[in-house]
Amino acid sequence: MEFKDYYKILDLPPAATQEEIKRTYKKLxxxxxxxxxxxxxxxxKFQEVSEAYEVLKNADKRAxxxxxxxxxxxxxQFRGAGGERAQFDPNFSAENGFDDLLRxxxxxxxxxxxxxxxxxxxxxxxxxxxGQDIRYDLAITLEEAFEGGKKSLRLTTxxxxxxxNVTIPKGVTLGKELRLKGQGEPGQGKGSAGDIFLKIxxxxxxxxxxxxxxxxxxxxxxxxxxxxxxSAEVQTLGGKVNLKIPANSQNGRRMRLKGRGLxxxxxxxxxxxxxxxxxPPVESDAExxxxxxxxxxxxxNPRETMARQx
Amino acid sequence: MSEIVYTxxxxxxxxxxxxxxxxxxxxxxxxxxxxxxxxxxxPSDALNRCLRAERMQHDLKLNLHGxxxxxxxxxxxxxxxxxxxYLEQLxxxxxx
Numbered sequence: 001m002e003f004k005d006y007y008k009i010l011d012l013p014p015a016a017t018q019e020e021i022k023r024t025y026k027k028l029x030x031x032x033x034x035x036x037x038x039x040x041x042x043x044x045k046f047q048e049v050s051e052a053y054e055v056l057k058n059a060d061k062r063a064x065x066x067x068x069x070x071x072x073x074x075x076x077q078f079r080g081a082g083g084e085r086a087q088f089d090p091n092f093s094a095e096n097g098f099d100d101l102l103r104x105x106x107x108x109x110x111x112x113x114x115x116x117x118x119x120x121x122x123x124x125x126x127x128x129x130x131g132q133d134i135r136y137d138l139a140i141t142l143e144e145a146f147e148g149g150k151k152s153l154r155l156t157t158x159x160x161x162x163x164x165n166v167t168i169p170k171g172v173t174l175g176k177e178l179r180l181k182g183q184g185e186p187g188q189g190k191g192s193a194g195d196i197f198l199k200i201x202x203x204x205x206x207x208x209x210x211x212x213x214x215x216x217x218x219x220x221x222x223x224x225x226x227x228x229x230x231s232a233e234v235q236t237l238g239g240k241v242n243l244k245i246p247a248n249s250q251n252g253r254r255m256r257l258k259g260r261g262l263x264x265x266x267x268x269x270x271x272x273x274x275x276x277x278x279x280p281p282v283e284s285d286a287e288x289x290x291x292x293x294x295x296x297x298x299x300x301n302p303r304e305t306m307a308r309q310x
Numbered sequence: 311m312s313e314i315v316y317t318x319x320x321x322x323x324x325x326x327x328x329x330x331x332x333x334x335x336x337x338x339x340x341x342x343x344x345x346x347x348x349x350x351x352x353p354s355d356a357l358n359r360c361l362r363a364e365r366m367q368h369d370l371k372l373n374l375h376g377x378x379x380x381x382x383x384x385x386x387x388x389x390x391x392x393x394x395x396y397l398e399q400l401x402x403x404x405x406x
Contacts, residue, residue: 029370035362036384038391050369130326133361174392177358179314181324192326197358209403211396218403276404 003072003098006052006065014066018059025053054105061105068097131185131194138166138178138198142205142215145172145262146237155196159185166198171262171269174210176200207235213269214261220278221245226253236260236271243273251277315344315351325360335363338374340381 007014010024032039032046039045056062072094134157144151148170155162166178177197184194208215219234229247233240236257243255253275261269282288301307322329335341336350340363343350363377372380 026370033366033370035366036380038387046369175388177355179354179357209396209399211393216396216400218400274400274404 001095001099001102003068003094004048004052005069006056007069009048009052010056014069018057021053021056025049025057029053051106055101058105061101064101068094068101071097128189128191129187130191131187133194133197134184135197135199137201139201139203140168140172141203142208142210142237142262144168145200145202145210146170146267148172153198157185164196168200169264171213171264171267172200173213173262173264173269174200174202208237208271210262213263214272215269216272216274218276219243219273220276221249223277223279226250226275226277234273237262238267245275249275251275314354316354316356318343318350318352321350321352321356321360325357327360327364331364332360334374335360338378340374340378 007016010016010021010028012020012024016024028049029046031037032042032049034042034046037046055065075094134155136155138153140151145168148168151166151168153164153166155164162183164180164183166180168178169176172178177199180196180198182193183196186193202210208217215237217234217236219232221230221232225232225245226249227247229249230245231242232245234243234257238260241257241260243257245255255273255275257271257273259267259269260271261267263269280287282291316324318329318332322332325332332341336343341352341356341359343352343356345351359381362381363374366372366377366380367374370376370380
């Protein structure tokens with residue numbers, strides 16, 4: 001095992017007191033605990049920090065580690081126990097010494113590993129240990145979420161590749177977890193196998209944004225459509241529908257298509273349509289003339305409310 | 311797959327936890343099972359919540375009041391993050 005600088009991991013000087021080490025560990029454990037952290041590599045960071053603390057919290061182990069560290073950082077200066085050992089034992093290296101130290105603390109795995117369950121290692125007393133759960137992100141399209149149905153997945157697990165069939169529940173929403181019982185890591189002894197958890201995420205859709213059970217579509221409209229009203233063909237996850245746009249609609253107007261969203265019970269969510277007024281580019285003289293006549297016909301100041309407030 | 315519910319005994323067996331621990335989680339409002347004819351029914355989401363609570367209690371040395379608070383804040387945080395993502399995407403679609 002490669003030598004690790006635990007002080008660097010905890011961002012502490014080597015002279016830190018036991019109290020400082022404890023305080024820093026607690027702070028970092030809260031920061032990186034995978035159940036609360038939003039850091040990308042929280043699990044790995046948490047394990048690293050936990051391992052550092054397991055070694056440094058005990059004064060004897062810490063002293064032993066400090067000597068190894070000294071030796072690892074300055075292998076040519078034969079000082080301390082590591083140096084003496086090195087003088088008598090030609091096979092001595094900081095790495096070997098480090099391995100021995102880890103083994104004395106963590107047992108044969110020679111380092112901190114996640115235990116049967118907790119990220120921090122719930123070491124089971126007996127030999128019957130439930131297998132580890134495996135977690136994956138499952139990115140699906142909004143159409144797949146809307147329709148539900150079966151999907152075949154190829155997963156890379158620590159024990160090789162594996163093809164599994166998943167049923168995506170109709171109307172499944174972002175962040176939901178699907179559980180595949182007993183498909184995780186095998187247990188030890190009489191311990192049952194762990195589970196696979198698939199966390200639903202959505203592939204970016206060209207038209208829709210999901211918001212819990214609801215979906216939103218931004219619908220571009222021309223100024224005259226918004227002013228005079230019209231009927232527009234609008235896409236929904238379940239096909240096209242006609243939407244009546246009332247006269248005098250403003251930019252940003254939000255309309256609801258009931259029951260056209262996601263949601264576990266027959267699409268209990270809705271689709272919202274938000275109007276986005278798009279101005280056509282004005283180029284020809286005829287087009288410019290139309291705007292000139294608009295200007296003449298309206299006595300309209302779009303900044304009226306601003307003027308009143310200043 | 312999403313409609314699975316567990317009785318207390320089933321729940322303890324799949325989560326591999328003691329009944330007493332589940333009682334305490336319910337008492338602290340960390341789990342909120344439905345009640346059907348005097349019997350608790352746990353939705354499958356409760357499983358993940360129970361395991362998270364167990365890990366937090368063990369790894370962060372929190373008592374269950376602390377676990378309840380941490381879970382609540384972290385859930386709210388996640389909801390807010392999703393909401394921000396949604397609104398950012400919407401603003402983006404409005405701009406382009």
